[in-house]
Amino acid sequence: QKEVEQNSGPLSVPEGAIASLNCTYSDRGSQSFFWYRQYSGKSPELIMFIYSNGDKEDGRFTAQLNKASQYVSLLIRDSQPSDSATYLCAADSGGYQKVTFGIGTKLQVIP
Amino acid sequence: NAGVTQTPKFQVLKTGQSMTLQCAQDMNHNSMYWYRQDPGMGLRLIYYSASEGTTDKGEVPNGYNVSRLNKREFSLRLESAAPSQTSVYFCASSGIGTVNAYEQYFGPGTRLTVT
Numbered sequence A: 001q002k003e004v005e006q007n008s009g010p011l012s013v014p015e016g017a018i019a020s021l022n023c024t025y026s027d028r029g030s031q032s033f034f035w036y037r038q039y040s041g042k043s044p045e046l047i048m049f050i051y052s053n054g055d056k057e058d059g060r061f062t063a064q065l066n067k068a069s070q071y072v073s074l075l076i077r078d079s080q081p082s083d084s085a086t087y088l089c090a091a092d093s094g095g096y097q098k099v100t101f102g103i104g105t106k107l108q109v110i111p
Numbered sequence B: 001n002a003g004v005t006q007t008p009k010f011q012v013l014k015t016g017q018s019m020t021l022q023c024a025q026d027m028n029h030n031s032m033y034w035y036r037q038d039p040g041m042g043l044r045l046i047y048y049s050a051s052e053g054t055t056d057k058g059e060v061p062n063g064y065n066v067s068r069l070n071k072r073e074f075s076l077r078l079e080s081a082a083p084s085q086t087s088v089y090f091c092a093s094s095g096i097g098t099v100n101a102y103e104q105y106f107g108p109g110t111r112l113t114v115t
Helices: none
Strands: A011-014 A019-025 A034-037 A045-050 A053-056 A061-066 A071-076 A085-093 A098-101 A105-110 B006-007 B010-013 B019-025 B032-040 B042-049 B062-070 B074-078 B086-092 B110-114
Touching: A011 A019, A019 A085, A019 A105, A034 A061, A034 A071, A045 A053, A045 A061, A071 A085, A098 B032, A098 B042, B006 B086, B010 B062, B019 B032, B019 B110, B032 B062, B042 B062, B042 B074, B074 B086
Parallel strands: A011 A105, B010 B110
Antiparallel strands: A019 A071, A034 A045, A034 A085, A053 A061, A061 A071, A085 A098, A085 A105, B006 B019, B019 B074, B032 B042, B032 B086, B062 B074, B086 B110
């Protein structure tokens, strides 16, 4: 069973701080990794994807991938109350464009 | 361009009743998916369709059937609803036109309660 593991949280950070969200995956064959944001009562939306070791930056968001450690992280700089949501980590899982999702980490940004 | 649409948005069923959840996408994607999302369980794949005319089981297919009617539409049927099928159901699609072929676009979800 291919797994993606996340701490469900909640992770509470003060406004303006850096939020660090982490995820590990079990399938060494996974090549692509995704971070989805899901507001309460809404559907997931993709905010970052990464497929190379190292960092990928997009605005206030940085995704980090370490394939040797099977570890993916998402950093959110200058966190805002509007970043309060559940963040789902996902990894591709064996063809046909399937992905496996983690349970999500709930982030609370405190004003 | 509506993206992925789902109907209905909300539904209440009695145990044993049947219903079909509808999903359509207008992005010319090959692959479509049905997930359920339960508290503490994350998104779990029920069925997926890699292309028109093909369907395959995901992680939790029992109690469900699907039909890939054409490239745009992918329906999920509950033949005899059970309280354990109370959940939020999401349809998603991916494929041609996405930055990464694995990137999935989600519909707004159907909130189903089985009493």
